[in-house]
Amino acid sequence: MALNLSKIKGLFVVPEDEEIINKKTTEKKKENKTSKKTTKSPEINLPGSTKFPQTNSPGKGEFNKQIFESLTKAIADANLPGEDYLEFISALQAMKNINLDEKVKMQTVLATLSTKGLTTQKIVESADYYMKVLENEKEKFKQVMIKQTEGKVGNKHKQIKTLEEQNRKKADKIKVLTDEINNNTSQMGKLKKDLETADLKIKSTENNFNVTFSYVADQIANKVEKIKSLTTN
Numbered sequence: 001m002a003l004n005l006s007k008i009k010g011l012f013v014v015p016e017d018e019e020i021i022n023k024k025t026t027e028k029k030k031e032n033k034t035s036k037k038t039t040k041s042p043e044i045n046l047p048g049s050t051k052f053p054q055t056n057s058p059g060k061g062e063f064n065k066q067i068f069e070s071l072t073k074a075i076a077d078a079n080l081p082g083e084d085y086l087e088f089i090s091a092l093q094a095m096k097n098i099n100l101d102e103k104v105k106m107q108t109v110l111a112t113l114s115t116k117g118l119t120t121q122k123i124v125e126s127a128d129y130y131m132k133v134l135e136n137e138k139e140k141f142k143q144v145m146i147k148q149t150e151g152k153v154g155n156k157h158k159q160i161k162t163l164e165e166q167n168r169k170k171a172d173k174i175k176v177l178t179d180e181i182n183n184n185t186s187q188m189g190k191l192k193k194d195l196e197t198a199d200l201k202i203k204s205t206e207n208n209f210n211v212t213f214s215y216v217a218d219q220i221a222n223k224v225e226k227i228k229s230l231t232t233n
Contacts, residue, residue: 014065087113110123
């Protein structure tokens with residue numbers, strides 16, 4: 001009997017279900033402790049259940065409903081005709097509320113479905129088949145990730161390299177301009193010193209000229225005054 005997608009999804013315990021199961025198990029243990037009963041708590045964890053880490057850490061990952069839907073749909077699409085692992089787990093799940101050991105439940109289900117031709121070998125072989133279906137989905141997912149890496153991530157790496165190269169070139173230009181500015185500043189410093197030296201020399205020469213001029217002119221003027229005084233006498 002082929003199972004539909006909804007039933008196949010129901011064969012797996014997801015994190016929300018595990019929280020409910022754990023809560024019920026804890027409450028049951030408290031009841032047993034209070035009543036001092038020695039009866040073993042019923043086994044309610046379903047075969048094939050997987051504990052998914054609940055974390056926001058990108059390194060560890062977390063249960064994803066969309067991926068779960070995709071994987072269970074792949075199993076549903078590949079569902080083999082007749083009784084196999086899926087029908088066995090479905091029948092076993094139907095007994096989850098019966099207070100029996102899991103091994104007894106499995107034996108009961110196997111005995112019932114064996115009338116329809118189901119054997120332990122068929123269960124194992126079909127389970128291997130569905131595992132291959134999942135592995136095929138994993139490979140598809142891997143290829144998608146590679147394409148995304150080459151596309152989105154790879155493109156971003158290229159953009160980063162392009163920007164780094166642009167920054168390097170601009171940094172080289174900045175260095176050239178900085179060197180030119182430093183060289184110009186150095187030349188301006190030398191020119192200013194030369195200018196100050198030239199100004200001092202000009203001033204010194206001017207002062208020397210004025211002093212010498214006065215020395216000569218004063219002598220002439222003095223002689224002239226003396227000569228003028230001769231004619232007046």
